[in-house]
Amino acid sequence: MTVCGPMKQYQVVGRKAPTEAFPNPEAYRMIIFAPNMVIARSKFWYFMQQFRKMKKTTGEILDINEIVEKNRNQVKNYGIWLRYDSRSGTHNMYREYRDLNLCGAITQLYDEMAGRHRTRPRSIQIIRTSTIATADVKRPNTLQFVGKGLKFPLPHRTDSAKRGNKALSDQTFTVGRPTTCFR
Amino acid sequence: MVFTRFVEVGRVCMINYGKDKGKLATIVDIVDGNKCLIDGCNTGVARQIITFRRIALTDLTCEIGRGARAACIKAAWKKGGVAEAWAKSSWAKKLAAKAVRGNLSDFDRFKVMVARKQKSKIVAAKVKSM
Amino acid sequence: MTRSFVATGGPKKAAKTVAAKGKSARMYPADDVAVPMKSRKGTRAPTKVRASITPGTVVILLSGRFRGKRAVCLKILDSGLLLVSGPYKVNGIPLKRVNQAYVIATSTKVDVSGVKVPATVNDAYFAQATSNSVKSEDKFFDNERKAAIVSDQRKADQKAVDDGLMKVVTKEPMLKQYLNAKFSLTKNDRPHNMKF
Numbered sequence: 078m079t080v081c082g083p084m085k086q087y088q089v090v091g092r093k094a095p096t097e098a099f100p101n102p103e104a105y106r107m108i109i110f111a112p113n114m115v116i117a118r119s120k121f122w123y124f125m126q127q128f129r130k131m132k133k134t135t136g137e138i139l140d141i142n143e144i145v146e147k148n149r150n151q152v153k154n155y156g157i158w159l160r161y162d163s164r165s166g167t168h169n170m171y172r173e174y175r176d177l178n179l180c181g182a183i184t185q186l187y188d189e190m191a192g193r194h195r196t197r198p199r200s201i202q203i204i205r206t207s208t209i210a211t212a213d214v215k216r217p218n219t220l221q222f223v224g225k226g227l228k229f230p231l232p233h234r235t236d237s238a239k240r241g242n243k244a245l246s247d248q249t250f251t252v253g254r255p256t257t258c259f260r
Numbered sequence: 261m262v263f264t265r266f267v268e269v270g271r272v273c274m275i276n277y278g279k280d281k282g283k284l285a286t287i288v289d290i291v292d293g294n295k296c297l298i299d300g301c302n303t304g305v306a307r308q309i310i311t312f313r314r315i316a317l318t319d320l321t322c323e324i325g326r327g328a329r330a331a332c333i334k335a336a337w338k339k340g341g342v343a344e345a346w347a348k349s350s351w352a353k354k355l356a357a358k359a360v361r362g363n364l365s366d367f368d369r370f371k372v373m374v375a376r377k378q379k380s381k382i383v384a385a386k387v388k389s390m
Numbered sequence: 391m392t393r394s395f396v397a398t399g400g401p402k403k404a405a406k407t408v409a410a411k412g413k414s415a416r417m418y419p420a421d422d423v424a425v426p427m428k429s430r431k432g433t434r435a436p437t438k439v440r441a442s443i444t445p446g447t448v449v450i451l452l453s454g455r456f457r458g459k460r461a462v463c464l465k466i467l468d469s470g471l472l473l474v475s476g477p478y479k480v481n482g483i484p485l486k487r488v489n490q491a492y493v494i495a496t497s498t499k500v501d502v503s504g505v506k507v508p509a510t511v512n513d514a515y516f517a518q519a520t521s522n523s524v525k526s527e528d529k530f531f532d533n534e535r536k537a538a539i540v541s542d543q544r545k546a547d548q549k550a551v552d553d554g555l556m557k558v559v560t561k562e563p564m565l566k567q568y569l570n571a572k573f574s575l576t577k578n579d580r581p582h583n584m585k586f
Contacts, residue, residue, distance in 0.1 A: 150307055151327045152289040152297050175291045177309060222290050225326075228268035231312055366450070366586045367498040370568045 079198050081112035084183040089121040090140040093131045104139055105129070110183045110203055114141055124202075146178040154209040154219060155182035161190060162200035169204075173219040179206055233257050265317035267296060269328075272320040272342055277313075280305045282355065284346065285315070286337075289327050301330035302337050320345055437470020442495035446502040449474060450494040450573045450586070456483050458572040462500050462555060469513045477552040477559065480569045485548055487516050494573075496586040500565070505554035508547050 078084075087109045093102040107124060111117035118141060122133040157172050172189070174182040183203065190196040211223045221227075234257060265271070271287045275298075285300035291309055298315070299307040307330070322336040337343060346352050364372065405423055408414065443449065447463045449472070461474040461483045472490055476483030559565050575581060 150329070152291050152309075177297070181309075218292075222292055227290055228266040230263035230266050231317065232263070234313060362583075363585060365498060366494075366496040366573070366584075367448070367565075367568055370571060371564055374564065374567070 078184055078188060079112050081116065084110045084112055084180050084187060085117075086110055086144040086146075086180050086183075087114065087117040088140075088142055088144055089117055089138060091121055091125065091136055091138045094135055094137050108144070110180070114143075117141060146180070149177045152177060154211065154214050154223065155179055156207050156209045156215075157182065157186055157203060158205040159186070159190075160202045160204055161194070161196050163194060163196065171215075173209065173214060173216040175219060175222060179208075182206075265319060267312065267317065268321070269326045270321045270324045270336070272318045272322065272346070273298065273315040274318060275300075275305065275310070275314060276316050284318070285310075286322060286324070286333050288324070288333070297327075299328075299330060299333055301333055302343065318346070318351070319349070436468070437490075439466050439470060439472070439490050440495065442497075443472065443490055443493070444499070446499045448496045448498040448500060448569070449488075450496065451483070451488060451492065452494060453492040454488075456486075458574060459483055460496075460569050460571070460573060461486075461488075462502065462559075462569070463495075464502055464505060464507055464551065464555075465511075467513050471513070473507065473511065475548070475551050475555060476569065477555045478548050479552050479556060480559065480566055485511060485544070485551060487513070494586055498565075498568075500555075500562075501558050502555070504558065505551060507551060511547055511551075 088106060089109050090104055090106045092104040093099070095102055105125065105128075107121055109117045109120045109124075111120055118138055121138070121141075122136070125136070126132050152175055155174050155176060157174070158169070159172070160167060160169050172186055174185045176182040176185060183206070186203075187198055187201065190201055191198075214220050214223055267287060267290060269287060269289060272284055273287060275281055275283050275285060280300065283300055283303045283305050285298040285303065285305045287296050288299045288307070289297040291297060295309050295311050296315075297307070298305065298310050301307075320340075320342050322333070322340045322342050324332055324336045328336070402423060405419065443463055443466070445463060445465055448460055449463050451457055451459050451461060451474075459476070459481050461476050461481070463472045463474050464485075465473040467473055467487060469487075470490070471487040472493065473485065474483065474488055475485050478484045559569065
């Protein structure tokens, strides 16, 4: 999650501003992941500049709206193909996440890329996303959680809030020793 | 040590943090090593992904399939008698007693104090005679 | 626009003519008319007593020599102070005025509809009598302790109130003992989380 919050999915439609010579320029539609509309528009122009000879000063945004996933009640496997700039070069990557919606998976992706590779959001480009059937899951970490009859205990952890206190992580000092063993 | 409570589909858990604190919910799906999807259609908890830190597993389970819908969970609770089993558990009884104690008025607290004194008097007399 | 200047007496007179004629003056008084400041005395709104305190509420007194004791609120006086009584027979609190700020209202209520508070018991009733007969110097050197003299009137009023109150208090089991007991906090008592 970036400072602007979790990622959202936007559909942005834009084109070159019409002139007398070209009264009806071609419109382009793009799916953009961004925490808000302002960043989504900015990203649209960033990608558009790379594909076609147009930019913000000579173009116009026709339409922008958020795409909200319909089924947000089931956990799904999402595969994400991306490209990112590391400190030494550009890499392509495929990653899998489990979440209720695509935006959640994308948010997880940005978090993980920041954690594992110190990658900032500006150097990540999402190439393709798709939901994946259980049989097609590739990554071992995801495979662990798609099997049938999965069950495991929670042997060692700290409770988030003990004896009516605030969560342990919210406290600088605490008088109660955390319990880490639960049945 | 043998584990008896597992993170699994159908496990009834109690939320121990946030606005739904103290409410029961059912694990519907396991997302990853830190999170699971819960549904509290019986107790007014919204279907949501929650981290394991914020739930406590109970002894109870109900028979549902992975990613079951609210109606299925309700039916499974009814069939398994989950609500009744929970009410009978000492955990639930302790919580209920705690809630009752918390809502006592000043006068009620006085009455409890007097009753406790009487009780200890009886106990002390009995212990002395033994 | 031309203006004709008419000699008038002075600022006060000018203001007067304005008031008489109902027209604005042709001349604006050079000096401000001194208007006395409006007194804020006597315009104070009557004190609001919080909703949890009504006649019959058992209150815990928090200051003064009866601090920690429980008493019954009988009436809310015109000054906004609460008229309470122990009853005197139970815990030694006489008919007394207390500020609502120094009181915890409990949810326990006593039916005081049958208790008749004499009409003479008002704020003036409790005002301290000032005696000029003893000179301050004499008073200063008079170190002898004298027992406070309680007038017969007060004793009679206390009795009248207590008689009515005791009837109700004895009806409810444990209530008498409760009023006699002192309130205190012990370890692990969190007053902000407690319900009274």
